Amino acid sequence: MAEKWIDGAGLAAKLREEVAAGVKNIARQGRAVHLTAVLVGSTPAGELYAQRQREACEAAGISYELRTLPGDVDRQTVEATLAALNHDTSITGIMLHLPLPRHLDATALQYQINPIKDVEGVNPANIGYVVYGHTLIAPCTALAVIELIKSTGVMLRGAEAVVVGASEIAGKPIALLLSEQMATITLCHIATRDLAAHTQRAEILVVAVGKPGLITAEHVKDGAIVIDVGINRITLADGSKKTVGDVDAEGVYPKVSRITPVPGGVGPMTVAMLLKNTLRSAELLTSR
Numbered sequence: 338m339a340e341k342w343i344d345g346a347g348l349a350a351k352l353r354e355e356v357a358a359g360v361k362n363i364a365r366q367g368r369a370v371h372l373t374a375v376l377v378g379s380t381p382a383g384e385l386y387a388q389r390q391r392e393a394c395e396a397a398g399i400s401y402e403l404r405t406l407p408g409d410v411d412r413q414t415v416e417a418t419l420a421a422l423n424h425d426t427s428i429t430g431i432m433l434h435l436p437l438p439r440h441l442d443a444t445a446l447q448y449q450i451n452p453i454k455d456v457e458g459v460n461p462a463n464i465g466y467v468v469y470g471h472t473l474i475a476p477c478t479a480l481a482v483i484e485l486i487k488s489t490g491v492m493l494r495g496a497e498a499v500v501v502g503a504s505e506i507a508g509k510p511i512a513l514l515l516s517e518q519m520a521t522i523t524l525c526h527i528a529t530r531d532l533a534a535h536t537q538r539a540e541i542l543v544v545a546v547g548k549p550g551l552i553t554a555e556h557v558k559d560g561a562i563v564i565d566v567g568i569n570r571i572t573l574a575d576g577s578k579k580t581v582g583d584v585d586a587e588g589v590y591p592k593v594s595r596i597t598p599v600p601g602g603v604g605p606m607t608v609a610m611l612l613k614n615t616l617r618s619a620e621l622l623t624s625r
């Protein structure tokens with residue numbers, strides 16, 4: 338049987354090489370690609386994530402700076418920080434690490450990032466540009482999902498695609514980009530009455546919920562392509578920890594035509610897409 342796993346890590350490595358070549362091209366024009374990430378409150382998980390991000394950027398030739406603000410910082414100070422980064426012409430990309438402390442409104446702050454420098458594609462203006470067909474920067478996870486699907490060679494135009502999970506960061510942008518590719522979209526969420534009735538029709542099934550084992554063999558159509566966005570840390574019977582997706586991968590494997598592994602699927606591709614968006618921001622700024 339041909340390999341059904343979609344090699345997200347391998348595709349991501351290729352994309353990183355392309356980004357590195359693009360960064361060199363910008364350097365030849367005397368410009369640098371520079372990403373500044375803002376982290377509010379210092380947690381070990383946040384610091385570790387930022388460190389990984391720094392390594393990924395630097396490997397692609399992108400310079401990376403982390404601005405850490407205290408956890409009790411007020412909204413005005415975060416806004417002033419973002420405004421200064423927007424105006425600094427040496428900074429080509431900006432991102433705001435989530436989650437934020439509860440007293441800060443993430444969406445309102447993401448709105449403050451200059452859409453051209455918004456490398457995560459989270460400013461509502463960037464979502465709007467996608468809707469109107471004038472995409473500047475699209476959300477990274479949704480771009481990653483589209484690339485993984487395209488890597489299978491499947492025709493998206495007219496395909497029956499079902500997305501499970503409707504968050505602003507994952508499910509909704511994924512559905513939006515799939516509809517841009519002319520797939521026929523069903524977006525399932527917490528109020529969906531009969532989840533299996535929808536997922537069983539899916540030629541392409543994308544799951545982004547955060548519930549391990551939500552999708553089992555009975556939810557999946559024979560020959561479907563399954564993209565598992567979920568990342569969940571579970572504790573096994575022997576007390577050890579494991580990272581799994583939302584799909585019972587072992588159970589659905591015999592039925593699917595292709596499926597992304599967790600880890601090694603959407604995760605590495607999302608990081609690579611952040612780098613690609615960072616390059617795109619710099620290119621957009623250079624062309625203005």
Ligand code: NAP
Pocket residue numbers: 478501502503504505506507508525526527529532545546547548551566567568569603604607608
């Ligand atoms: P989220 O904000 O919690 O959103 C989950 C969505 O699923 C919500 O729309 C929720 O509805 C819905 N939902 C909950 N139970 C459901 C059910 N039984 N059937 C259908 N829909 C249901 O989470 P998220 O940020 O979108 O992340 C989802 C998962 O993807 C997480 O595991 C996260 O770690 C992972 N993720 C991975 C990447 C990556 O790069 N690989 C990127 C982003 C997210 P309600 O809000 O109404 O409950």
